[in-house]
Amino acid sequence: xxxxxxxxxxxxxxxxxxxxxxxxxxxxxxxxxxxxxxxxxxxxxxxxxxxxxxxxxxxxxxxxxxxxxxxxxxxxxxxxxxxxxxxxxxxxxxxxxxxxxxxxxxxxxxxxxxxxxxxxxxxxxxxxxxxxxxxxxxxxxxxxxxxxxxxxxxxxxxxxxxxxxxxxxxxxxx
Amino acid sequence: xxxxxxxxxxxxxxxxxxxxxxxxxxxxxxxxxxxxxxxxxxxxxxxxxxxxxxxxxxxxxxxxxxxxxxxxxxxxxxxxxxxxxxxxxxxxxxxxxxxxxxxxxxxxxxxxxxxxxxxxxxxxxxxxxxxxxxxxxxxxxxxxxxxxxxxxxxxxxxxxxxxxxxxxxxxxxx
DNA sequence: CTTTCTGCAAATCATTTGCACCCCC
DNA sequence: GGGGGTGCAAATGATTTGCAGAAAG
Numbered sequence: 078x079x080x081x082x083x084x085x086x087x088x089x090x091x092x093x094x095x096x097x098x099x100x101x102x103x104x105x106x107x108x109x110x111x112x113x114x115x116x117x118x119x120x121x122x123x124x125x126x127x128x129x130x131x132x133x134x135x136x137x138x139x140x141x142x143x144x145x146x147x148x149x150x151x152x153x154x155x156x157x158x159x160x161x162x163x164x165x166x167x168x169x170x171x172x173x174x175x176x177x178x179x180x181x182x183x184x185x186x187x188x189x190x191x192x193x194x195x196x197x198x199x200x201x202x203x204x205x206x207x208x209x210x211x212x213x214x215x216x217x218x219x220x221x222x223x224x225x226x227x228x229x230x231x232x233x234x235x236x237x238x239x240x241x242x243x244x245x246x247x248x249x250x251x
Numbered sequence: 252x253x254x255x256x257x258x259x260x261x262x263x264x265x266x267x268x269x270x271x272x273x274x275x276x277x278x279x280x281x282x283x284x285x286x287x288x289x290x291x292x293x294x295x296x297x298x299x300x301x302x303x304x305x306x307x308x309x310x311x312x313x314x315x316x317x318x319x320x321x322x323x324x325x326x327x328x329x330x331x332x333x334x335x336x337x338x339x340x341x342x343x344x345x346x347x348x349x350x351x352x353x354x355x356x357x358x359x360x361x362x363x364x365x366x367x368x369x370x371x372x373x374x375x376x377x378x379x380x381x382x383x384x385x386x387x388x389x390x391x392x393x394x395x396x397x398x399x400x401x402x403x404x405x406x407x408x409x410x411x412x413x414x415x416x417x418x419x420x421x422x423x424x425x
Numbered sequence: 426c427t428t429t430c431t432g433c434a435a436a437t438c439a440t441t442t443g444c445a446c447c448c449c450c
Numbered sequence: 451g452g453g454g455g456t457g458c459a460a461a462t463g464a465t466t467t468g469c470a471g472a473a474a475g
């Protein structure tokens with residue numbers, strides 16, 4: 078059921094990465110807000126000698142149309158409905174790719190597998206997850222971010238990404 | 252996915268501890284004057300009409316001896332070494348039970364499966380996880396906790412439990 | 426052309442479950 | 451004594467991977 082986190086697949090090790098890989102990517106994306114995600118993806122692939130295939134294009138389009146959080150299965154079905162009969166294998170391979178590129182991130186582990194969300198066009202945020210209805214509330218706080226950075230500095234830890242999940246009951250379910 | 256051994260076996264964070272180690276230790280000891288975990292477990296089981304079996308007793312003893320974070324597999328092997336040949340099935344069933352009872356909690360998802368830690372006798376804390384060596388650093392901040400509470404209040408969300416995981420590179424791996 | 430992709434099916438792997446005895450309360 | 455408990459092995463289910471033909475550059 079539960080699964081592992083990112084950072085493992087990939088046969089191609091890639092060139093030596095700079096100190097803060099994801100960080101840099103995120104910054105790049107933030108700066109390029111006017112650039113379409115499609116262009117970002119394509120460029121990222123090129124830089125790594127990978128190909129911009131029809132399947133990847135279609136997957137990107139589908140996830141950009143996702144309202145909030147989704148999982149591999151949702152993507153699989155959504156693409157079916159849209160007429161693109163991509164295989165699960167490709168779905169998974171692409172999700173990993175999109176995370177590496179910084180367009181997606183793994184939001185958290187639901188009871189069944191990973192849940193993803195876009196990074197592109199969405200400010201970083203944390204999650205509150207209702208234990209009863211499963212509703213996900215997003216929130217964020219500058220101060221919270223800053224405290225985390227301070228903590229990392231104090232521990233000489235180079236942060237790449239973080240996740241804060243608060244489990245509890247939403248207003249309706251309490 | 253074939254190297255599920257050495258890489259993440261770094262469960263013990265090592266001597267380099269958070270800022271106020273003494274303070275934390277004192278707290279733990281002070282709290283330890285309360286009811287022993289065995290008694291808590293036993294009573295919880297009774298209340299639910301469940302039985303305090305030899306296997307459960309042994310599992311509890313083993314996890315209480317775990318220094319920090321561990322996973323199902325570690326527990327399985329640790330018990331073998333100790334001479335108790337409990338099955339994986341029972342390990343998993345007991346871990347779930349101990350979480351429900353509040354003696355354990357799922358700390359986070361490592362690259363391979365869930366990682367657990369005691370709740371009993373340990374002050375709440377967050378985690379920094381090294382993406383390279385798997386080392387886990389614990390830290391905590393009153394301010395951070397408070398900000399989270401504030402956020403929940405603002406969203407009318409009733410928090411039950413939370414997890415903050417910062418992924419990145421530890422001092423040695425950077 | 427050369428190299429990366431994709432679909433498919435088989436393989437993994439952590440975790441769960443069905444069953445037939447076992448053993449606390 | 452009986453209902454929960456345990457081990458074992460088979461079942462799950464999300465995700466991965468080997469392969470051979472397909473496509474991108």
